[in-house]
Amino acid sequence: MQQYTFNKYFAKKSFLKIFGGEIRIFDENKSKLLFFVKQKAFKLKEDITVYSDETKTKELLKIKARSVIDFSAIYDVVDMTSNENIGSLRRKGFKSILKDSWEILDTKEQVVGSIDEDSMLKAILRRFLTNLIPQQFLITLNQKPVGVLQQTFNPFVPQFKIDFSSDVTNALDRRMGIAIVILLQIIEGRQQ
Template sequence: MTDANVPPAPARAPQHLPRFFVKQRITLGVNRYEIRAANPDGSEGRIIGMAQQKRFALKEQVTFYADEQRTQPVFSFRARQVMDLAAIYDVTDGQGVALGWFQKDFTASLLRSSFHLAGPGIDAYGQERNQAIALIRRFVDLPFSFHFDFTDKTSGRVVMSSERQFSLRDRYTVDVPDERVDYRLAAAMAVGLDALLGR
């Protein structure tokens, strides 16, 4: 699947991070997300993005900001279609320039949550690693740990992975071994996983 809105592929994404963390804070009416870079020792580092998602929005848009006051937009993602379970979500930088897109594979996700992910030079497909956990989650409402791997459709190499920790609050470790993947696209996908898994 290709898209004319995705720019040509660079050798390395302008803003690549090999690892970062995503945390969710649940508040009245919105889901709040905090993205932190990883320090060299693997601990949580500086905040690189903060976002909130309105619940039950008809045409969803999630904007990430560099600060708590939400004065400096860093990137965002927005659904192209209203109330579409297989909607495409466009990811753009703070100036509205396209970074890529992602889409839930609704049919495949009935048994195992699956997503398409595309960006400059990237055409990847992601699924839950553990089929058994994927099935159990559909019948038991518990905060299971689970792991998504996104692999390049041509080479089969992992371009990104997102692992949810076992906790009452959602916390994800996101690894991006492929230098072509901009952290903003990867972060949008990681938050999209959290936001869309319940649908």
């Protein structure tokens, strides 16, 4: 699919949506909408559908929590066009109190990678003093860097520049990469 062929993306979460948030993921120039998420409000168990555009006629991905309100939740990622399970993302609950940390699981539930916030000091400052320090996440697979998510400086609208171009072997399935971006904006964005 053409949406998954880019190395760089730009993600923007809508500001102050009372009845559910919206996330739009564009190409790096912000000229073409590639993915759209309309999050339902007041859900105890996350069930996120990723669409190709705002008409919500074509489902691309489903990101579904396995349980209701779990500190170390696991989210399964499914390609809706083929009904293929791509893998899972597991939040490292206790470790994420001070610094956001996730694990990337393959379809056999084996840990194959991680998503980690940039530094402990910056993470603590963000949580306890100010949200004016942009977040950065490093994505690794088999202990090799495959992507970076860099929050742009905007205290009102959560936005990320996404760069998968360091992934020279294309080891990271872009569908999983998009699911990572969306989960970080929805789950970790709640603490800001």
